[in-house]
Amino acid sequence: MIKNYLKIAWRNLIKNKAHTFINMAGLSVGLACSLLIMLWVQNELSVDAFHKNGDRLYSIYERQYFDNKIQGQYNTPGLLAEELKKQIPEIEYATGNSYGGESTFQAGDKILKMTGTDVGDDYLKMFSFSLLQGTAQTALNSPVSMAISRKMAQSFFGSPQAAIGKTIRFENKKDFKVTAVFEDMPKNSSQKYDYLMNWYHFVDANGQVKDWGNNWPATVIMLRADANPASVEKKLTHFLDNLNKDQKKGTFTIEIGIQRFGDLYLHNNFVNGKIEGGRIEYVHLFTIVAIFILLIACINFMNLTTARSVKRAREIGVRKVVGAVRSVLIKQFIGESLLITSLAVVVSLVLLVLLLPVFNQITRKEIELPFNQVGFWVKLAGITLITGLISGSYPALFLSSFNPVKVLKGTMKLDTGTTLFRKGLVIFQFALSVILITATIIISRQMAYVQSTNLGYDRENLIYLPINGELIPKYSTFKDEVVGMPGIESVTRVSNTPTIIENSTGGVQWIGKNPNVNIQFTQISVGYDFVKTMKLKVLAGRDFSKAFVTDSVGYMVNEAALKRIGYKAPIGQPLTQWGKKGKIIGLIKDFHFNSMHEQIMPLIIRLGEQEGYGSLLIRTEPGKTKQALASLETLCKQINPAFPFTYTFSDQEYLKLYQNEQIVTKLSNAFAFLAIFISCLGLLGLAMFTAEQRIKEIGIRKVLGASLGSLFSLLSSEFLVLVIIALMIALPVSWYAMNRWLQGFAYRTSLQWWMFALSGMIIILIATVTVSFQAVKAALIKPIKSLRSE
Structure with missing residues (x-):
């Protein structure tokens, strides 16, 4: 019996090639798209999930209460890890993490840049x-x-075994001994380092991290196996009350939380000091998109199969008469x-490999x-089964319900409920397509606004060079x-x-400051010609x-800072930062120094011409960047031969702030196209069937003088x-x-009517082009062919 069913199914597929192709194409593309998103979602969810002690590892974050605001962050005091381990018995291990960066190393005649960080000696005991x-x-x-x-060991010494005990020079300043070699960190690790240095090196090199009022590194703890995370968090909430001098004044309060x-x-976004959202929002978004696209493909199948039901009515009537039961x-x-779904899955796997x-x-x-x-094949089998059942259930129930008497008399027609259901499915899939198109237009508009x-x-023709070595x-x-x-043009x-x-600070004083309010200012140090090089106003x-000479204790402020300070005529007015008294020498127009997700913060700029860290800013003349880079490389090799010449462009660094949005833009474009493609396949199939069903009516209308335009309107208006x-x-x-999506940007484009009109x-x-192809084709058939009897 099963063999017979397969034969009948195969014959139907072969007999109705256009119908089969449309169903197969829609399902294949929908499945391939859904599988791609499934793999991406699995990858996102697997990040940092491999650590053996993952259920005991917790990141520390701060909730800062100041100036009637609540701010959340992962930056913590540099001595926090060590202190937590001493005072909280439930904490087995704790480590700081300086976030690190790219540094230059030398062993023998090899000089390479590697990425790494400073961590406590518990780090490798905590992470797998x-x-x-x-x-x-x-x-x-x-x-x-x-x-x-392993990568760094092979690069410098040839193998992990050869690296042990060897000396390697860091930033041409200090020699370190290689005491361990770890396997290259997994692709699904959020931490990807080539080297790990001891925490004491970081503390010695950055004295400010010993100040409990300074927040810089991250802190991670590992609880004992029998510890209760909730009770530990209660102990941590006010841990800094007696350590941070600012908290003692009552104007600035920090609470500690654990995550x-x-x-x-996936969850690293703060709203009013609470963790709300992050990359998980994109995981949810694209999971929904994957389901929608697969639904659109299934709707095509249901619609086309139901629409063509009249073609199989006699087959079903005969089978019922000879004893076939509905089940x-x-x-x-x-x-x-x-069967069709299984074939579509095979095609989708080919598309998956290609895409x-x-x-x-x-x-x-x-x-x-x-x-x-x-596991992948089990999930794929589940998707195949669910897709096949969803797409085939309604047609199966509908087709099996036909009355054999009406069918064999030739009076079988689709009832109003069936027709309305089929139209509802078309509306649903096109509504999803419109939502995706509109989202694509608005996301692209926001990214254009950002750029x-x-x-x-x-930011054009502006180059960053790290200050290191000589x-x-x-x-x-x-x-x-x-x-x-x-x-x-200029250098600073x-x-x-x-x-x-x-970098922020609350250590700013001025005449008239309310002693009961702690205001946080972003602060930087700069060299001479900063305004000229940046082209600030x-x-x-x-x-x-x-x-x-007095500029060594001078300050420049931006408009946002002046608004908080309150001076009417700021130039020459006193300002103190970290106990260093000076005067305001300049007021600059607000400029963006973070992403547009954030408001421009109050900024204080101090002079630091001779500070030994940071970056060089070099502005080149338009069209002469290549020539300038060649000259800079030659000079750097002369003055700083122990360090490779590296640089970044300001505009490229700026775009890195919006990597997630750029990915969303590209994927939205692709998914919107696929949704439209699948929907139009279904529309084309329905148009083909409608034209086929009304072929004699079209012939009669043509004989009676109907024009091509009226016939086109007849066939396309319904859709x-x-x-x-x-x-x-x-x-x-x-x-x-x-x-709602745009609310995530402090600076954003506005929603305008034309965006929605364009989508429509x-x-x-x-849809018109899709339907008109088949409508015109049907209208051009000669009446003598359309009116001839079977």
């Missing part, structure tokens, strides 16, 4: 990073100890659906095809040489690159200048009405969803 050489107990137990990755380390990657017919039709490299490039992932994993808006400084003591010489080079230095300035006063209804439903939903025009045009 495999050690190839050395032990977790001794790897980082001295200030000159260093653990390196599972495995949750940090058997239902099994047959669901079996046919599962995955492009998908990885867009998402900046390294997702691999899990064909060797049993084109005036930041308050000119550039620290020879900065003045280097600057004098660079200024005279062709293609260079800055403690933080202007793309991301996050000075509203009052001036930039720092060598002509004024266009459905699309317009879909628009009426989808556009309000789109407005609500995208308005696009979907109507696509």
Whole structure:
């Protein structure tokens, strides 16, 4: 019997090639899209999930109460890990993490840049990073100890075994001994380091981290197996009350909270001091998109199968007359659906292989095809079964319900309920397509706004160079040489690159300040010609200048800072930062020094011409950047030969702030296209069937003088009405969803009527073109062919 059903199903597929192709194409594309998103979601959820003690690892975060605000952050005092371990018995291990960065190392004649961080000696005991050489107990137990990755060991010494005990020079300043080699960190780790240095090195090199009022590194703890996280968090809430002097004044309060380390990657956004959202929002968003696209494909199948039911009415009537019961017919039709779905799955796997490299490039992932994993095939079988049942259930129930008497008399017609249900499915799938199109338009508009808006400084032709090695003591010489080079406009230095300035302080005093209010200011140090190099707008006063000796205790402030300070005429007014008394010498127009997700914060700029850290800012003349870079590389090799010449462009660093949004933009474009493609396949199939059903009516109308235009209107108007209804439903939903998304940007484009009108025009045009192809084709058939009898 099963063999017979398969034969019948196969014959139906072969007989109705166009119908089969449309169903197969829609399901295949929908399944391939859903599988890609499933792999991405699995990858996102797997990040940091591999740590053996993951259920005991917790990140520390702070809730800061000041100036009638509540702010959350992961930056903590540098001594916190050690103190927590001493005072909270439930904490087994604790470590700080300096966040690290790229540093220069030398061993023999090899000089390379590697990425790493400073961590406590508990780090490798807490996290499940495999050690190839050395032990977790001794790897980082001295200030000159260093653990390196397999990659770094092979790069410098040839192998992990050869690296143990060797000396490697850091930033041409200090020698470290390789005491352990760890396996390269997994792709699904949020932490990806080539080296780990002992925490004492970080504390010694950055004295300010000993101040309990300074927040810089992250802190991670591991609880004992029998510890209760809730009770530990209660003990931690007011842990800093007696350690942070600012808290004692009552104007600034910090509470400590804990978050599972495995949750940090996806849940890292703060709203009023509470963790709300993060990358998890994109995981939820694209999971919904995957379900929607698969639903659209299933709707196509249901619609086309139901629409063509009249073609199979006689077959069903005869089978019922000869004794076929309804349950058997239902099994047959669901079996046919599962057969088509299975074939579509095979095609979707081929598409998956072809599309995955492009998908990885867009998402900046390294997702691999899990064909060797049993779990993947189990899930795929489940998706196949669910898709087959969803797409085949209604047609099976509908077809098996036919009355054999009506069928064999030739009076069988689709009832009103069936017709309305089929139209409802068309409306639903086009509504989803409209939502995706509208989202694509608005997301693209916001990204264009982000890239084109005036930041308050000119990010074009601006280059960042790290200050390291001999550039620290020879900065003045280097600057004098660079200024005279062709293609260079100006040079300065800055403690933080202007793309991301996050260092904040409450240690600012001025005349008239309310002693009961603690206001946080963002602060940076800069060199001479900062305003000129950045092309900032000075509203009052001036930039720092060598002509004024008193500028060493001078300050520049932005508009947001002046608003909080309250001076009416700020130039020459007293200002004190960290006990260093000075005067305001300049007021600059607000400029963006963080992403547009955040408001421009109050900023205080101090002079730090000779500070030995940060970055050089070099502005080149338009069109001469290549020439300037060549000259800079030659000079750097002369003055700073122990360090490779590296640089970044300001505009590229700025765009890195919106990596998630760029990925969402590209994926939205792709998914909107796929949704439209699948929906239009279904529309084309329905148009083909409608034209086929009305072929004799068209012939009669042509004989009676109907024009091509009237016939086109006859065949297409029904479908266009459905699309317009879909628009009426989808556009309000789109407005609500995208308005909420835009709230995540402090600076954003506005929702305008033309965005929704454009979305509507696009979907109507696509639907019209899809239907008109078949409508015109049917209208052009000669009446003699359409009217001839079977």
